[in-house]
Amino acid sequence: MKNLSVNHLLGIKQLTEDDIQLIFETADSFKKIINRPIKKVPTLRDITIANLFFENSTRTRLSFELAEKRLSADVVNFSAASSSVKKGETLIDTVNNILAMKVDMVVMRHPNPGAHVFLSKHIDATIINAGDGTHEHPTQALLDSYSIREKLGDVTGKKVVIVGDIKHSRVALSNIYALQKQGAEVMVCGPATLIPKYIEKLGVKVEYNLKKALNWCDVANMLRIQLERQDIKYFPTQREYVLQYGLTKEILDNLDKEIVVMHPGPINRGVEITSDVADSKQSIILNQVENGVAVRMAVIYLLASKIKRY
Numbered sequence: 001m002k003n004l005s006v007n008h009l010l011g012i013k014q015l016t017e018d019d020i021q022l023i024f025e026t027a028d029s030f031k032k033i034i035n036r037p038i039k040k041v042p043t044l045r046d047i048t049i050a051n052l053f054f055e056n057s058t059r060t061r062l063s064f065e066l067a068e069k070r071l072s073a074d075v076v077n078f079s080a081a082s083s084s085v086k087k088g089e090t091l092i093d094t095v096n097n098i099l100a101m102k103v104d105m106v107v108m109r110h111p112n113p114g115a116h117v118f119l120s121k122h123i124d125a126t127i128i129n130a131g132d133g134t135h136e137h138p139t140q141a142l143l144d145s146y147s148i149r150e151k152l153g154d155v156t157g158k159k160v161v162i163v164g165d166i167k168h169s170r171v172a173l174s175n176i177y178a179l180q181k182q183g184a185e186v187m188v189c190g191p192a193t194l195i196p197k198y199i200e201k202l203g204v205k206v207e208y209n210l211k212k213a214l215n216w217c218d219v220a221n222m223l224r225i226q227l228e229r230q231d232i233k234y235f236p237t238q239r240e241y242v243l244q245y246g247l248t249k250e251i252l253d254n255l256d257k258e259i260v261v262m263h264p265g266p267i268n269r270g271v272e273i274t275s276d277v278a279d280s281k282q283s284i285i286l287n288q289v290e291n292g293v294a295v296r297m298a299v300i301y302l303l304a305s306k307i308k309r310y
């Protein structure tokens with residue numbers, strides 16, 4: 001059996017191109033399974049997984065939980081808001097107490113960039129990063145690339161523009177790593193204040209004009225403005241942002257070619273994307289969500305196969 005080169009999924013940066021292809025090939029099998037009347041396999045009956053969410057989530061939390069249950073793992077869920085973290089318990093103590101209950105794998109979302117790398121040095125369990133602050137969201141990038149591959153046949157050679165709040169987006173960084181490892185060309189587009197300085201050093205193109213960016217690309221990944229991570233105002237008003245960077249049906253219909261539209265969610269309809277674009281035939285937003293379960297099953301399965309169980 002082929003194996004991943006890593007024992008944890010801390011970020012896309014640590015994965016090889018072969019790892020990504022192995023995850024996709026494995027996800028292909030799981031996608032067939034979750035579309036059968038009986039969507040479950042007994043593969044991970046002996047594995048217990050804790051989902052630790054120190055930040056809000058709808059898609060990622062439910063997608064991981066469904067992926068784990070479809071693999072027949074035992075699952076426990078932890079939400080920081082209703083936990084003893086509120087009484088001052090540290091991250092390491094919290095996780096070690098959960099692991100003392102014989103948990104094998106930890107899926108964690110945390111607001112601090114690097115929380116997972118820190119934890120991986122202090123605990124004895126497999127860790128999957130479900131989003132660490134503004135740093136990485138590796139399973140989102142994997143499901144995004146998987147969805148491009150499904151829609152366009154391949155990621156290699158495709159031109160992908162990521163539009164919006166690049167500065168505060170973990171989805172952007174993970175997508176840049178994932179797409180480049182697969183040989184795609186990547187552009188970022190948004191207001192200058194929301195594009196990190198020196199981002200060109202990552203090998204991406206930078207464009208401030210949305211229409212030029214859309215005319216260049218095969219795929220546009222529209223990001224939400226992450227107001228919850230912004231300490232100051234990065235553009236004068238939402239109205240001005242929408243006028244310059246909001247994707248409308250009119251803009252889409254006036255392009256020279258038909259492009260694919262993506263969004264990691266949650267969507268702010270009428271801000272980064274209008275409803276008629278989000279619900280158009282060019283949008284693969286709900287395919288991304290569907291594929292998230294199969295891709296997360298693949299990640300969990302491949303990492304679980306590296307745990308010495310017996």
Ligand code: CP
Pocket residue numbers: 056057058059060061131137140264265266
């Ligand atoms: N895409 C994504 O991470 O969505 P959630 O915040 O709802 O998990």
